[in-house]
Amino acid sequence: EAGVTQFPSHSVIEKGQTVTLRCDPISGHDNLYWYRRVMGKEIKFLLHFVKESKQDESGMPNNRFLAERTGGTYSTLKVQPAELEDSGVYFCASSQDPRDRTRSGANVLTFGAGSRLTVL
Amino acid sequence: AQKVTQAQTEISVVEKEDVTLDCVYETRDTTYYLFWYKQPPSGELVFLIRRNSFDEQNEISGRYSWNFQKSTSSFNFTITASQVVDSAVYFCALNRAGANNLFFGTGTRLTVIP
DSSP: OOOOEEOOOOEEEEETEEEEEEOOOTTTTEEEEEEOOOOOOOEEEEEEEEEEEEEEEEOSSSEEEEEEGGSSSSSEEEEOOGGGGGGGEEEEEEOOSHHHHHHTTOOEEEEEOOOOEOOO | EEEEOOOOOOEEEETOOOOOOOEEEOOOOOOEEEEEEOOTTTOOOOOEEEEEEOOOOEETTEEEEEEEEGGTTTTEESSSOOOOGGOEEEEHHHHEESSOOEEOOOOOEEEEEE
């Protein structure tokens, strides 16, 4: 079974440019998450999709970040325009269990290898 | 508020030594889940264990063991007879029941020297 795939593995852009990160979750996983790790700090939640719907986007830093998941399959995270503080590793994760209030919070997430973004 | 603290930034041990990675958490919830993930050099986060707040039994899986103590809000991870392949960054995380997101610590980089 293929894991969570992220592309690109590393992107270097100038401040003010646009970057789009892509995540392909495990086939059949309804839940898709984006997380970010700024160097040396903790990994922080950005948002959560259930199929194509945004379930929780409370972790999105600001409106320069746009996440989409058209058709409920792969997801993209666009940063426009990029700023220096956006540098970090962006992780995508997916899980199979449907959002179920009796079991919420118990999901085991499968993570990808991350997309490293460097903004110069 | 939820918080996970991994005070050890980097640890180096010689192969075959035992090593314990510390994790201390904060939460006001009575129901929550604790996790450990391993990040090898390839980059992906690999799930190691999930523990719910009502199960304080320690767990052993091969050379890995976990000590969950609610009294001290700790969920420590011990590797026995460490091997070079154990070299990685290890993350401890907390998930509130009913919530979507994991709260991670800053990670501990473990280097096992041959």
